[in-house]
Amino acid sequence: MSSGPVNQTRRQSAFDAADPPEEKKYLECIHCGLCLPSCPTYLEMGNEMDSPRGRIYLIRMADEGKIGITDSFVKHMDACLLCRACETACPSGVQFGSLMEKARGQVERKYKRRLSQKLLRRFILSVFPYPDRVRAMLKLGRSSQRLGLRRLVIHGGLSKSLQIMEELLPPPDEVPADIPLPRVTPAEGTPKFRVGLLTGCVQQVLYPQVNAATVRVLARNGCVVVIPREQGCCGSLQAHEGGLEPAKAFARKTIDAFEQAKVDYVIANAAGCGSMMKGYADLLKEDPLYAHKAETFGQRVRDALQFLHQIGANGRYGPLPLKVTYHDACHLVHGQQIRNEPRALLRSIPGLQLIELKESDFCCGSAGIYNLLEPEYGVRFLERKVDNIVATGAEIVTTANPGCELQIAMGLRKRNITMKVLHPIELLDMAYQAGIAPRS
Amino acid sequence: MIQGKTRIVRELEKIVGPNAVIHTEEELRVYECDGATIFRALPDMVVLPATTHQVAEIVKVCHREQIYFVPRGAGTGLSGGALASQGGIIIGLNRMIRILETDVPNQRAVVESGVVNVWLAQKISGDGYYYAPDPASQTACTIGGNVAENAGGVHTPKYGVTTNHVLGLEVVLPNGETVEIGGKVLDPPGYDLVGVFVGSEGTFAIATTVTVRILHKPEAVKTLMGIFHNIEDASNAVSGIVARGIIPACLEMMDKLSIQAVEKWAKAGYPMDAGAVLLVELDGPKAEVEALADLVVEVFQAQRVREVRVAKNDEERELLWKGRKAALAAMGQIRPDCYLQDAVIPRTKLPIILKEIEELSQEYGLPVANVFHAGDGNLHPFILYDGRYEEEIRKAVELGARIMNRCVEMGGSITGEHGVGLEKQDFMPLMYTEDDLEAMMKVKCAFNPDQILNPGKIFPTSKSCVEVGQHKRDRIRYEPHRIEKEGLAQRF
Ligand code: SF4
Ligand code: SF4
Numbered sequence: 063m064s065s066g067p068v069n070q071t072r073r074q075s076a077f078d079a080a081d082p083p084e085e086k087k088y089l090e091c092i093h094c095g096l097c098l099p100s101c102p103t104y105l106e107m108g109n110e111m112d113s114p115r116g117r118i119y120l121i122r123m124a125d126e127g128k129i130g131i132t133d134s135f136v137k138h139m140d141a142c143l144l145c146r147a148c149e150t151a152c153p154s155g156v157q158f159g160s161l162m163e164k165a166r167g168q169v170e171r172k173y174k175r176r177l178s179q180k181l182l183r184r185f186i187l188s189v190f191p192y193p194d195r196v197r198a199m200l201k202l203g204r205s206s207q208r209l210g211l212r213r214l215v216i217h218g219g220l221s222k223s224l225q226i227m228e229e230l231l232p233p234p235d236e237v238p239a240d241i242p243l244p245r246v247t248p249a250e251g252t253p254k255f256r257v258g259l260l261t262g263c264v265q266q267v268l269y270p271q272v273n274a275a276t277v278r279v280l281a282r283n284g285c286v287v288v289i290p291r292e293q294g295c296c297g298s299l300q301a302h303e304g305g306l307e308p309a310k311a312f313a314r315k316t317i318d319a320f321e322q323a324k325v326d327y328v329i330a331n332a333a334g335c336g337s338m339m340k341g342y343a344d345l346l347k348e349d350p351l352y353a354h355k356a357e358t359f360g361q362r363v364r365d366a367l368q369f370l371h372q373i374g375a376n377g378r379y380g381p382l383p384l385k386v387t388y389h390d391a392c393h394l395v396h397g398q399q400i401r402n403e404p405r406a407l408l409r410s411i412p413g414l415q416l417i418e419l420k421e422s423d424f425c426c427g428s429a430g431i432y433n434l435l436e437p438e439y440g441v442r443f444l445e446r447k448v449d450n451i452v453a454t455g456a457e458i459v460t461t462a463n464p465g466c467e468l469q470i471a472m473g474l475r476k477r478n479i480t481m482k483v484l485h486p487i488e489l490l491d492m493a494y495q496a497g498i499a500p501r502s
Numbered sequence: 503m504i505q506g507k508t509r510i511v512r513e514l515e516k517i518v519g520p521n522a523v524i525h526t527e528e529e530l531r532v533y534e535c536d537g538a539t540i541f542r543a544l545p546d547m548v549v550l551p552a553t554t555h556q557v558a559e560i561v562k563v564c565h566r567e568q569i570y571f572v573p574r575g576a577g578t579g580l581s582g583g584a585l586a587s588q589g590g591i592i593i594g595l596n597r598m599i600r601i602l603e604t605d606v607p608n609q610r611a612v613v614e615s616g617v618v619n620v621w622l623a624q625k626i627s628g629d630g631y632y633y634a635p636d637p638a639s640q641t642a643c644t645i646g647g648n649v650a651e652n653a654g655g656v657h658t659p660k661y662g663v664t665t666n667h668v669l670g671l672e673v674v675l676p677n678g679e680t681v682e683i684g685g686k687v688l689d690p691p692g693y694d695l696v697g698v699f700v701g702s703e704g705t706f707a708i709a710t711t712v713t714v715r716i717l718h719k720p721e722a723v724k725t726l727m728g729i730f731h732n733i734e735d736a737s738n739a740v741s742g743i744v745a746r747g748i749i750p751a752c753l754e755m756m757d758k759l760s761i762q763a764v765e766k767w768a769k770a771g772y773p774m775d776a777g778a779v780l781l782v783e784l785d786g787p788k789a790e791v792e793a794l795a796d797l798v799v800e801v802f803q804a805q806r807v808r809e810v811r812v813a814k815n816d817e818e819r820e821l822l823w824k825g826r827k828a829a830l831a832a833m834g835q836i837r838p839d840c841y842l843q844d845a846v847i848p849r850t851k852l853p854i855i856l857k858e859i860e861e862l863s864q865e866y867g868l869p870v871a872n873v874f875h876a877g878d879g880n881l882h883p884f885i886l887y888d889g890r891y892e893e894e895i896r897k898a899v900e901l902g903a904r905i906m907n908r909c910v911e912m913g914g915s916i917t918g919e920h921g922v923g924l925e926k927q928d929f930m931p932l933m934y935t936e937d938d939l940e941a942m943m944k945v946k947c948a949f950n951p952d953q954i955l956n957p958g959k960i961f962p963t964s965k966s967c968v969e970v971g972q973h974k975r976d977r978i979r980y981e982p983h984r985i986e987k988e989g990l991a992q993r994f
Pocket of ligand 1: 091095097098115148151152153154155156834
């Protein structure tokens with residue numbers, strides 16, 4: 063009896079040949095459902111199309127030609143946070159992030175969005191990957207409407223996105239002036255490592271103090287810290303939204319910049335960037351020139367906290383008598399499987415009391431630019447997060463990703479809660495300062 | 503197809519809101535299968551109620567219109583029980599996720615049926631309590647679904663299955679009436695309706711809230727892993743444990759292929775070249791656990807155990823179990839699809855059946871990995887295939903049937919814990935005579951006389967409830983029993 067694959071007779075895939083979600087990857091899903099309760103959108107919406115299993119099924123059906131790239135297909139792809147909590151939960155090792163990014167890539171090319179949506183996306187993606195533009199936007203303060211965006215509102219449905227965009231930007235007096243960092247910072251004591259730091263587009267403008275703290279802490283731990291001037295955006299926001307070609311261009315540029323800097327490790331202090339760079343190999347695997355480079359590059363990438371934990375950060379901390387809680391950035395805990403390292407570092411600071419946050423690894427709704435594109439859901443996840451944060455009774459909430467910092471800070475501001483939002487490395491830095499400064 | 507679908511969609515939207523009725527084909531597709539992907543059936547609609555009242559209102563519509571409807575929890579079931587196999591409406595309970603009450607001193611909790619099994623455990627853990635039934639899918643499956651399937655788990659040898667932990671239920675009958683059965687105490691007077699209901703696979707009524715018994719965590723827990731050269735030694739070790747009168751909390755065995763698949767994912771330190779692994783968990787007062795652990799090690803040694811590992815802390819314990827609990831999904835790394843069988847086999851026959859399964863696996867050219875709840879003889883062969891090839895689907899089903907047949911011939915049963923659902927209907931005659939099945943049908947008809955609730959499940963043939971009675975009447979004629987004929991007994 064002949065037994066051809068069902069595929070042979072199947073209908074035409076709804077995807078084209080440019081980076082489609084890989085069959086091999088979606089077939090790894092065995093439909094067990096173990097990922098369902100880990101998925102924020104499934105818990106919020108309660109339907110399976112907005113669950114990891116459902117989304118994979120939709121992708122599979124589109125590839126098998128049973129459904130097209132229709133409004134509802136796009137709706138369920140858009141509603142995904144790409145938080146990758148499902149990857150942590152999935153025992154079959156399904157690489158959901160890759161599937162979703164590629165599905166979105168297809169959507170962006172093949173689906174006609176409403177004009178207002180299209181312009182909004184284009185606008186956001188033309189600002190955030192460029193520090194200068196982010197800076198310009200910040201300068202315009204909270205009146206982003208002056209950027210001619212108001213016209214978009216006329217096309218309907220965007221007022222919420224724009225409102226969130228305004229609210230998200232920290233009040234101008236909270237953003238320190240640009241802190242220039244040297245191209246090369248020498249190590250304190252004998253140099254043990256030569257590392258490169260990715261300064262990140264959002265991080266360097268809105269949180270320059272985090273980069274400064276990272277440089278100091280790394281130097282204190284025997285690292286020569288190089289900041290290649292040629293670096294740009296890592297491409298994560300683009301990839302998140304299916305802009306795979308621009309993402310690839312950013313990736314190549316980043317690889318070149320750090321290759322020239324001849325560093326042992328590439329350090330990221332923004333979870334989204336770290337996770338993106340670790341995944342360059344998947345993004346560039348069809349690129350004959352860069353496939354191999356991307357792989358070795360990826361192996362050299364470390365999150366700053368992961369790296370410090372791994373090398374055994376020196377413990378000459380002074381005491382910080384603070385009550386602190388920690389929110390797991392999705393792209394650290396799920397994207398890079400880094401859960402214990404930041405906690406261990408925080409716990410090693412004398413006097414610091416680390417209070418566990420309920421649902422700490424549940425997305426805060428920031429999710430790249432999800433909070434702007436899907437404002438209604440973004441806010442729901444934020445409310446849930448803020449409730450849990452408030453319940454800890456901590457004075458400081460820490461998280462290792464600028465997107466989460468912005469989002470959580472906005473949530474706290476709206477409720478008039480005066481809790482500080484910091485990157486854990488800022489606390490390490492403070493503890494080192496407290497270790498040298500004579501106590502007053 | 504439902505007559506007047508648009509009108510009914512509108513009516514249902516009034517009950518649950520527009521976002522809670524799914525009716526376009528591409529979205530419905532997502533609901534065409536549950537954990538057993540080998541069966542697929544497209545529902546006509548999916549409705550997601552948030553309260554018991556809404557469930558009742560939906561059911562009233564179904565009853566009035568005589569539309570088939572099927573309850574669904576997390577869709578992790580493995581016998582196709584949550585499929586609308588004959589079309590109709592799926593009532594998804596995933597928005598009924600509140601834990602309504604936890605009464606720790608009195609050891610009970612009341613939950614909505616969409617609550618995930620492990621959420622309850624997490625909620626009461628701080629008080630030192632837990633909920634004993636823990637199916638491998640406990641991180642995702644719902645308590646309502648556990649009630650429907652009378653789910654087991656790894657703790658069954660000592661703690662029994664779901665029915666031993668359910669005190670009361672609020673259910674919506676197929677005519678839309680809401681009733682409560684059981685109560686808040688163990689074994690209330692009158693008929694044990696809870697006992698009848700649990701395990702009815704969603705064919706009697708839809709459970710909307712469940713009152714469960716919760717247990718205090720034992721003082722000590724110890725998990726041991728015995729690594730054996732082959733299945734025979736491991737099976738003998740199981741018999742040895744039982745023969746010494748030890749009742750472990752869990753007793754699980756995995757064969758070579760399972761070990762390899764799981765280790766790749768869970769990295770729990772299972773040795774890739776072992777012939778079989780036995781996981782034993784002991785719990786109770788500390789002194790007792792320690793003493794029993796020594797005995798278990800002795801039994802292992804008598805069976806030439808290669809190595810014994812003892813989890814030193816909770817983390818190590820979790821890790822040892824993580825592999826076992828993730829077995830199904832880990833199989834996805836070997837072949838794209840998995841047809842998970844569920845059978846019961848007398849423990850002593852295990853080496854024989856595994857050998858036969860190995861031969862069948864060769865014959866059909868499909869890998870089969872085995873996991874065995876050794877404590878209660880529940881065998882899970884994982885038949886691995888590629889669903890993109892029609893031929894492989896056919897082979898997987900046939901291979902499954904042959905395993906089933908052999909298990910029954912050896913004195914076992916066709917399902918240990920996954921239920922009959924769609925999957926095992928045709929095997930029912932292997933276990934039961936027509937009379938037995940008729941008797942069961944009568945119970946179903948008492949709850950579900952129109953059979954609009956979850957039709958086409960469990961029974962090999964579909965008969966209306968009217969037919970059930972008639973058939974019986976035609977057939978039963980008075981026949982004196984053998985012992986009557988022999989004059990040994992007499993009817994009055
Ligand atoms: S846990 Fe993994 S294999 Fe299971 S349904 Fe989810 S994605 Fe698929
Ligand atoms: S990435 Fe996050 S939101 Fe998207 S399916 Fe996975 S768990 Fe759900």
